Amino acid sequence: MNHSSPFQQTFRQPFQCRGVGLHSGQSSEMTLEPAPQGHGIVFERSDLEGKPKIHARFSSVVNTFMCTQLGNNQGATVATIEHLMAALAVCGVDNALVRLQGPEIPFMDGSSLPFIHMIEAAGLVEQSAPRPFLRVLKDIRLEGTEGRFVQLSPAEAFSAHVSFDFGGRQGMGKYIGYFSGGLDAFKKDIASARSFGFYEDAQKLYDKGLSLGASLENTVVIDNGKVMNPDGLRFDDEYVRHKILDAVGDLYLAGAPLQAAYTAHNPGHEWHHKLLQALFSDPSAWTYEEKNG
Ligand SMILES: [Zn+2]
CATH class of the missing domain: 3.30.230.20 (lpxc deacetylase, domain 1)
Incomplete structure (x- = not known):
């Protein structure tokens, strides 16, 4: 941030x-x-x-x-x-x-x-x-099945620690990513990580009227555990970097920069929404703060 x-x-x-x-x-x-x-x-x-x-x-x-x-x-x-x-x-x-x-x-x-x-x-x-900052005052954690969780914890500055596991689908495994720092670090390590998906899912999504604009120009497409894009990946662990990118975007729906440590395993948009709902539903879990120039 x-x-x-x-x-x-x-x-x-x-x-x-x-x-x-x-x-x-x-x-x-x-x-x-x-x-x-x-x-x-x-x-x-x-x-x-x-x-x-x-x-x-x-x-x-x-x-x-x-x-x-x-x-x-x-x-x-x-x-x-x-x-x-x-x-x-x-x-x-x-x-x-x-x-x-x-x-x-x-x-x-x-x-x-x-x-x-x-x-x-x-x-x-x-x-x-x-500028108001949103300081998180206590741990807010939501858990799902198979180890999935999202958590915000008190911290002096924003950081994100995410693991993402394909669960062996098409032979693909687990990736771990970490981000802290400001704009320069984000530009170098996170900002260029692209969305991704499996080729075999594309037809099902088209049938639902989704992903109609997806292409190899804007999505990393995986088929039989291999990347179909001619230029390959931008990072070996581009998937988990993109998960961090999505988290930073979704969490900005808090309405102010977060002063919190975000940790997660297999997060998604739904979980980020529930996490912010849980945070704001507990008035003792957060406060707005200003910094002196
Ligand atoms: Zn995304």
């Missing part, structure tokens, strides 16, 4: 991109605009009547199957927000209006790196209000 500024930040200038959505397969234009302090990250469905807005908060989550999808009480939705949210989190963007001409954030290359490059090119400005 970018803890370098004790003040809230937004973009110096608006910027645009266009790309295909992973699940819809539709190309959408996205414009990211500066927003005033205290505004937070807000999505706008500019293609819908009345241009409904959806706040980037855990309480807006409406679906966590294969991506994180947000919605408002009028039924407007925005899907696959997690990779953009990860970029906004690590760049230290507190306030932004994300105008979207479609139902889904452009998937780009399946990672966060293109968004980080665009944010860096636009530049950031400090605002006068202090």
Whole structure:
């Protein structure tokens, strides 16, 4: 996380991109605009009547199957927000209006790196209000079957320690990843890690109307335990690095940078949503804090 500024930040200038959505397969234009302090990250469905807005908060989550999808009480939705949210989190963007001409954030290359490059090119400005941090005060842990868990624990700075196990599927094993530090470390070790999936699952997802935009251009595709992408993997353990990327994006739905240690085994979007629900449902588990410049 970018803890370098004790003040809230937004973009110096608006910027645009266009790309295909992973699940819809539709190309959408996205414009990211500066927003005033205290505004937070807000999505706008500019293609819908009345241009409904959806706040980037855990309480807006409406679906966590294969991506994180947000919605408002009028039924407007925005899907696959997690990779953009990860970029906004690590760049230290507190306030932004994300105008979207479609139902889904452009998937780009399946990672966060293109968004980080665009944010860096636009530049950031400090605002006068202090940035609130969300300090976790006690362990919050959720457990599932076969050792699956997600946990937030008190810590002075954000870190992520994740293990991901394919469980022997197609002969694939377990990967362990760790991240701590700021934007530079994230760019080097995590940001370029892409989404992944099995070729044999693709048809089932297509039949459900999902992954229609998936291709070897934006997804690591595994078949018979081998990577089908002609250029192979970006890291030998790209899978677990991407799991960390997804966690950073999903957890930014807390609405502020987290001061916590995140640990998990086989996490997913649903678990991150439940983890934030559990955290916020216990008022003694967290507090907002400001830092002195
Ligand atoms: Zn992802």
